[in-house]
Amino acid sequence: MRDGSSSVSDRPRVLPPNDPRQYDDLADEWWRPDGAFAMLHWLARARAALVPPATRPDALLVDLGCGAGLLAPHLAGKGYRHVGVDLTRSALTQAAAHGVTPVNGDATAVPLADGCADVVAAGELLEHVPDWRAAVAEAGRLLRPGGLLVLDTLNDTALSRLVAVEIGERLPTVPRGIHDPRLFVDDRELIAECARHGVELRVRGVRPELGGTLRWLVRRLRAGRRPQVGGGLSPSGGREPRIRLTWSTAVLYQGRGVRRG
Numbered sequence: 234m235r236d237g238s239s240s241v242s243d244r245p246r247v248l249p250p251n252d253p254r255q256y257d258d259l260a261d262e263w264w265r266p267d268g269a270f271a272m273l274h275w276l277a278r279a280r281a282a283l284v285p286p287a288t289r290p291d292a293l294l295v296d297l298g299c300g301a302g303l304l305a306p307h308l309a310g311k312g313y314r315h316v317g318v319d320l321t322r323s324a325l326t327q328a329a330a331h332g333v334t335p336v337n338g339d340a341t342a343v344p345l346a347d348g349c350a351d352v353v354a355a356g357e358l359l360e361h362v363p364d365w366r367a368a369v370a371e372a373g374r375l376l377r378p379g380g381l382l383v384l385d386t387l388n389d390t391a392l393s394r395l396v397a398v399e400i401g402e403r404l405p406t407v408p409r410g411i412h413d414p415r416l417f418v419d420d421r422e423l424i425a426e427c428a429r430h431g432v433e434l435r436v437r438g439v440r441p442e443l444g445g446t447l448r449w450l451v452r453r454l455r456a457g458r459r460p461q462v463g464g465g466l467s468p469s470g471g472r473e474p475r476i477r478l479t480w481s482t483a484v485l486y487q488g489r490g491v492r493r494g
């Protein structure tokens with residue numbers, strides 16, 4: 234209800250950690266620059282920077298767990314057809330509105346042909362998939378020889394659980410209950426699994442810039458829930474925080490690797 238009153242049906246459902254139905258409940262948040270998924274926008278920009286322009290016509294980028302297609306604006310002009318695979322239909326509808334070809338399906342059993350993809354992206358996906366190894370196998374299967382895998386995910390460490398769940402989910406940057414820390418992905422195991430599927434993955438630690446994130450949080454708390462503006466600006470007009478490299482992969486890390494021929 235929008236008149237300030239509330240009813241039982243307005244209250245968020247209490248769902249188990251990592252339950253995909255949370256994305257339906259949060260469907261209005263995807264494209265709010267300082268909404269519950271704000272940090273996914275920052276990460277999408279950084280992920281897209283790992284993707285070079287396409288080297289051939291009809292190049293295909295398969296975005297596993299694409300959500301509402303937040304990667305799409307950052308790929309503009311790079312020459313890919315952007316296909317997004319996701320379990321959540323409400324997110325795919327929004328992705329389609331941003332130029333993504335939607336495929337409703339599971340990242341562990343993707344209904345696309347072997348070797349069809351020039352690029353596979355898996356942004357903030359693997360830490361949500363109970364069998365992340367099966368998703369990695371699918372990424373390897375989908376990539377053509379010489380194709381590129383780009384991903385980011387949360388490491389399976391005590392520090393990651395502290396920062397991403399205990400602290401992060403109490404801040405406006407991360408929805409509470411969206412993670413099940415038991416699913417977090419050890420970076421060495423991920424490298425080994427990628428190698429088993431023909432992808433030589435290199436990983437590097439990343440984090441949101443500290444000063445920019447603090448300024449963003451202050452603006453966010455001051456702005457409350459006022460209507461938003463887009464274009465990479467937070468509601469009060471500030472620049473969105475950038476994702477920076479950091480020396481440790483212990484919390485959040487990016488991976489980039491090429492499929493062997």
Ligand SMILES: C[S@@+](CC[C@H](N)C(=O)[O-])C[C@H]1O[C@@H](n2cnc3c(N)ncnc32)[C@H](O)[C@@H]1O
Nearest residue numbers: 273298299300303319320321339340356357361
């Ligand atoms: C944290 S969001 C990331 C979305 C998007 N990659 C981004 O960075 O904006 C995780 C997404 O993965 C999807 N997802 C979770 N498990 C999945 C699975 N097994 N197969 C496909 N999509 C899945 C969810 O529906 C959600 O849209």
